Amino acid sequence: MLAAGALAGAGVGAAIASAWWGRKLRTARALIDQLQASRRQIEEQVGQARRQIEKLQMEMLELRLTMEHMRRKTQFAASRPLPIDSGDS
Structure with missing residues (x-):
């Protein structure tokens, strides 16, 4: 009887511990x-941010190249000599 009570107590304790740990x-x-x-x-x-940065960097490069051009x-155009008008008109 004592052994059955101990086993039952151990089973109930295990069920409670399992439920508590299961929830955790x-x-x-x-x-x-x-x-x-x-x-x-x-x-x-x-x-997405990296792709956007790459796109913006490419646009900046294109703008720089355009500005340099x-x-x-x-x-x-400024270094070319201006045509001289001979006054024949």
Whole structure:
């Protein structure tokens, strides 16, 4: 009788401990899942930001090249001698 009571007590104790730890584990799993989802979202945003930065850098390079071309064109036009009007008109 004493052994049966001890076994029953141990079984009840194990069930209570299992329920308590099970709840803690479910809570921890939910938190881990939430953190992983947040991490995936942040990684996606980082990827988008990097692509946007690359695009802006390419646009800046194009603008610099255009500005350099315009500067050289302006310098060339300014360095050319002006045609002299002979007054034949």
